[in-house]
Amino acid sequence: MKGACLARGMTWPPQTGLVVVSSLFPRPSRLLRTAMSFTHISLLAGMAVVTLPILLHLFGQRQPQTVEFPALRFVRQTAVEQSTSWQLRHFLLLLFRILLLGLLALALAQPRVHNALHGSLMGSAGVALLAALLTLAAAVAYAGRRPRAIWATCLVVAVALWGVAGWWTYASLTSGPKLPASDQSAPVAVAILVDHSPAMGYVYQNKSRFDAAKEMATWILDQLPVDSRVGVFSGAPVRSLALDPAAAKSQVQRAELSGRSIDLAGRLRAALELVAQDELERKEVYVITDLDRRPWVSAPPGLREAVERFGNQVLIQVVDVGGPREANWRLSDLQLDAEAVPSGSDVGIQVTVHRPERPPAGNIATVELLQEALDPRLPIVRNGQLETARQTVVDRQVVDLNDKDSAGIRLQAVNLAPGTHHFTVRMDQSDPLEIDNQRFASVVAYEQDPTLIVSDDPEIGRMLQLIVDPRVGTAEPGGQRSTAVIRYAQLSSAELDDYGVLCLYDPPLLAQADVEKVRQRVSAGGGLLLLLGPRLGVPQQVQGSAIESLLPGRLVDQAKYQTIQFLDPAAPTHPLFHVFGATVRDIPWGQFPVFRNWVLADLRDSAQTVLRLSDGTTPLIVEHGLGGGQVVTVTSLVPQADTGRDALWNGLWATDDPWVAFGLLLGAIRSLSGADEDVVNWQVGASVTLRNDTRVYPARWQLFLPDGQTRRVDTTDGMLLLGSFERPGTYRLRGIRGDPVARGFSVNAPAEDTVLEPIGADELAELLGPNSFRLARDRMELESSIGQARYGSELYSLVMLLVAAMFLAEQAMSNRFYQIKFRRYQGT
Numbered sequence: 001m002k003g004a005c006l007a008r009g010m011t012w013p014p015q016t017g018l019v020v021v022s023s024l025f026p027r028p029s030r031l032l033r034t035a036m037s038f039t040h041i042s043l044l045a046g047m048a049v050v051t052l053p054i055l056l057h058l059f060g061q062r063q064p065q066t067v068e069f070p071a072l073r074f075v076r077q078t079a080v081e082q083s084t085s086w087q088l089r090h091f092l093l094l095l096f097r098i099l100l101l102g103l104l105a106l107a108l109a110q111p112r113v114h115n116a117l118h119g120s121l122m123g124s125a126g127v128a129l130l131a132a133l134l135t136l137a138a139a140v141a142y143a144g145r146r147p148r149a150i151w152a153t154c155l156v157v158a159v160a161l162w163g164v165a166g167w168w169t170y171a172s173l174t175s176g177p178k179l180p181a182s183d184q185s186a187p188v189a190v191a192i193l194v195d196h197s198p199a200m201g202y203v204y205q206n207k208s209r210f211d212a213a214k215e216m217a218t219w220i221l222d223q224l225p226v227d228s229r230v231g232v233f234s235g236a237p238v239r240s241l242a243l244d245p246a247a248a249k250s251q252v253q254r255a256e257l258s259g260r261s262i263d264l265a266g267r268l269r270a271a272l273e274l275v276a277q278d279e280l281e282r283k284e285v286y287v288i289t290d291l292d293r294r295p296w297v298s299a300p301p302g303l304r305e306a307v308e309r310f311g312n313q314v315l316i317q318v319v320d321v322g323g324p325r326e327a328n329w330r331l332s333d334l335q336l337d338a339e340a341v342p343s344g345s346d347v348g349i350q351v352t353v354h355r356p357e358r359p360p361a362g363n364i365a366t367v368e369l370l371q372e373a374l375d376p377r378l379p380i381v382r383n384g385q386l387e388t389a390r391q392t393v394v395d396r397q398v399v400d401l402n403d404k405d406s407a408g409i410r411l412q413a414v415n416l417a418p419g420t421h422h423f424t425v426r427m428d429q430s431d432p433l434e435i436d437n438q439r440f441a442s443v444v445a446y447e448q449d450p451t452l453i454v455s456d457d458p459e460i461g462r463m464l465q466l467i468v469d470p471r472v473g474t475a476e477p478g479g480q481r482s483t484a485v486i487r488y489a490q491l492s493s494a495e496l497d498d499y500g501v502l503c504l505y506d507p508p509l510l511a512q513a514d515v516e517k518v519r520q521r522v523s524a525g526g527g528l529l530l531l532l533g534p535r536l537g538v539p540q541q542v543q544g545s546a547i548e549s550l551l552p553g554r555l556v557d558q559a560k561y562q563t564i565q566f567l568d569p570a571a572p573t574h575p576l577f578h579v580f581g582a583t584v585r586d587i588p589w590g591q592f593p594v595f596r597n598w599v600l601a602d603l604r605d606s607a608q609t610v611l612r613l614s615d616g617t618t619p620l621i622v623e624h625g626l627g628g629g630q631v632v633t634v635t636s637l638v639p640q641a642d643t644g645r646d647a648l649w650n651g652l653w654a655t656d657d658p659w660v661a662f663g664l665l666l667g668a669i670r671s672l673s674g675a676d677e678d679v680v681n682w683q684v685g686a687s688v689t690l691r692n693d694t695r696v697y698p699a700r701w702q703l704f705l706p707d708g709q710t711r712r713v714d715t716t717d718g719m720l721l722l723g724s725f726e727r728p729g730t731y732r733l734r735g736i737r738g739d740p741v742a743r744g745f746s747v748n749a750p751a752e753d754t755v756l757e758p759i760g761a762d763e764l765a766e767l768l769g770p771n772s773f774r775l776a777r778d779r780m781e782l783e784s785s786i787g788q789a790r791y792g793s794e795l796y797s798l799v800m801l802l803v804a805a806m807f808l809a810e811q812a813m814s815n816r817f818y819q820i821k822f823r824r825y826q827g828t
Contacts, residue, residue: 053097092136096810100803107799124168131161187225189241189278191271192217193233194252195289197261198753202290203432204323210257212321213288217252219779220286221245231274233267241278259435259684259728261753264295265767268316269306276310284315290322293759294752299767307768316773319782322758327356329365329429330436333751338579339680340670342448342469342482343418349441351425353399354406363402365429369395369411372422372730376740379704379732386708388732391424416445420680420743422730436754440730440746442680449500449527449673453485460505461485463639467665468503488514496521501672506533506637507547515546522550523627527672529665532598533637533649552624552633553603564593565613567620574610575671576621576632579663592660594620594650597636611664621664623671632668639665680745688722688731688745698735701743705731 135158141151194217200210221230222245229241230248234255243251268287275283289295307316332352341347353365375389395411411425423441431437451468455461462485469482486494488507491514496502502518507530510518522528530550536542542555567589569577577584594613597620603609604624610632611621622633638661639653640646648654652661682688692699692715703711703722706729713720713733725731725747733743761775776782 053094053101091139093810093814100807100810103799103803107803111799120168124165127161127168128165131158131165134158134161185225186282187280188228188282188284189275189280190220190224190228190283191231191233191238191241191275191285192220192248192252193264193267193271193285193287193289194255195262195264195287195292195295196234196255196258197264197292197295198257198259198435198749199261199292199294199433199756200290201257201433201435202328202756203434209290209321209323212323213290213319214252214255216288216319216321216779216782217286218249220782221249221252229278229280231271233271238270238274241274256726257435258726259747259749260726261292261294261750263298263300264289265299265303268768269300269303272306272310272314272316275314283313284317286317286319288319288321291318291320291758291764292322293757294755296759296764296767304767304769304772307772316768317782318764318773318775320775320777327358327431328433328436328754328756329356329427329431330354330433330751330754331367331425331427331439333748334425334439334441334681336441336443336681338670339442340444340446340578340678341416343445344415345445345470346412346414347416347421347443349411349413349423349425350408351411351439352406352408353401353427355401356431357405363400365399365401365427367397367399367409367411368393368426368428369413370424370426371413372424374417374419374421374742376734376742378742379734381704381708381710384708386704386706388730413443416443418445418447420444422732422744422746424730433754433756435728435749436751439748440728442730442744442746444678444680448482450498451483451501451503451669451673452494452496452499453483453503453505454488454491454507455485455503455505456487457505458485459641460639464503464505464665467662468669492517496526497524499526501527501529501669503529503531503669505531506535507531508535509537509541509545510547512546515549519549519626522629522631525628527629527669528626528631529668529672530631530633531637532633532635533640534646536598550626550631551600552607552622552631553600555598556601557599558596559599559618560596561594564595565615565618566590566594567592568612568614568616570609570612570619574608574623576610576623576664576667579667579670587660589660590614592651592655594636596647596649600633600635621668630672632672634664634668682725682745682747684726684728684747684749685724686747687724688747690720690722690733690743690745692718692720694718697743698737698741701733701735703731703733705729 134154138151138154138158141154194210194213196210200208200213202209217232224230224245226245228245230243230245231238231241232243232248232251232255234252235258264287268285271285275285330353332354335350337348349369351367353367355363355365370391371394372391373389379386379388381387394413397409397411399407399409401407413421413423421443423443425439425441427437429437448469453461453464453468455464465483465485484499488510491510496517499521502521504518518528528550536547536555539555539557542548548555569584569589571577572584580587597613597618600619600622603619603622607622607624609619609622612619620635622635624631624633636652637649639658640649641653652658652664678690680690692701694715699715701713701720703713705711705725706727713722720733722731722745728747728749731745731747735741735743764773764775765771776784
């Protein structure tokens, strides 16, 4: 047959049957490559040795001799009865020897499976073991001539279990996750996420967590094949895996700590999607972090679903470089009385000191307020170093926290000269995390526009004058020029152009000429504060009068409430509220009832309700534009002394501490003078902008960063667009407009970003999904974790355990088999 085929030019053996078989069953090599691989696959050829016991047993068999002598019939019958048991033992011994040699060859080949399949294969192995035991039981029952129902039942169940085990194994190997190539030189698609949140600056054993994270990232990159594709998530967004390991190491070393907590969970999702799209077979994502809670709290929706979707394709390895969390003293965010104050004023700064649970150096801390001197010639960069004006300690507080975890203090700087003042709040407690031991603040002291107060009540006029400028009546320069008080009879002769802000307290129906005079001053860019009261008369008198042209709408009624109304901020971010700092919503507005107010209707298009009543519709403070200026109207009289003669309009002033009324009036005056137009205290990451009127300030500035770098900034549409900053500190601007001019602002890290609170492994599993990531805390654990993920779980120990079991079974069966005394019967 072979010769005929070769003579006809055909191949031997014929390939037809092989094609049919290969189409019905997957190739073994492909099956093993998808879910199982071997360290030494060539050693599987050693399974050929399993034929040795078969050959030995076959050649060792002897043909039984036929004995026809009737006297030996009983002996022959007994031998036949015992031959089935002997054959069963013979078969079991043969089977154990075959399995022993086969398992030994399999163990030497060191099979590996994907970790996700380990449980499935163990389950199928358990089913197969149960099937083997039932098969053995069926054979023993058959050999022992047990009833057919017994051995047949065992055999049927065993066959079913063998089918289940085979199907389970086949399904696991074909539909389960693929095991990456065992070639250690195969390239890897890798994304490395280095946490650079503020808490990573924590120092332990003279090394910060951030430095430890960069060292770990460098070590991981050193283990990668040179042609791997890497993306480093350490700042700017990553669009592709465009780096090789060497370039990635350079980027890791250039990474810097951020002043704010990063969105580590969001970056993890972006890294997963990026790595999963790569065509390389091996895909890995490393998250190197201290497992602080803050970077994980803003997890994007669908993160767990994304992790579970890509988990079988991508190794997610979390590396904890946190270590022990010891003492950390910290300062809260600063609360300033105001960011802009009249020159000569004082400014207060409130801060809370927090101590750790077990402070190593006592429970007492000293907090200092340092003020930088005003010197428009500075800063400058000299010999590569930033030279700034001298700082002096202007206030100091000692905080005793023996019986509490935190305490609030107030620091104060007095008599501020005109200009931008930079402050540093510093705590003397040295601890492993320095970023929250100091805070920065900037305050603008401005030359206040002169204010004219018109009031027929001299006591009220004096109160308003002191609210506008506390220097009134003192020997300080400017105290007498900043404000003036006149009566309404003097309004017609007053030089309104000398004043930037006008305040009319409880105005009567003014003459047309006086109203027009006020209107012209406001339209030219001035500010007007109207404090309406009972002297306007009745609404019918106001309607159509000259003073109505100054109002934001029509006065239709003077409401008196049977049900007490309270105050409700309608625009809490309005500059009028800046004097309250960040506590607008915390003010107990419900403690200040309103009993009477003027009702406005048909408000102008430019009108904005700043403060309203608790009914949600009635405006109490309204701002509107008038020409080039602004008008703020208060519809309920304030301030108003509780004399007992006149009915109270509200409870703002009739209290032991009218601080809310004081703040509202001061905020209104400051907003009208334009003092609160700029914010000079920012958080890291915010986009910083400053107004820059080129009629007052230079058009070009030089920006000095805290690390000594400089940047040129030009005016754009009357604004300085300075961008965002990631480093806390004082940022200084210097320009030239005839003489040097200095400005600046401060940037702080949010206090909540340095609250050291670790996230547990269980919480992380809840966030990402159980068994979807690996956690390592040092290089040894990381090496083991990476090895299992890249090359799968080795089955060597398990197979060797089976080898030992087979060896013991073979020894036991051999002893029983060779104890049988065989007799040779001679036939006649």
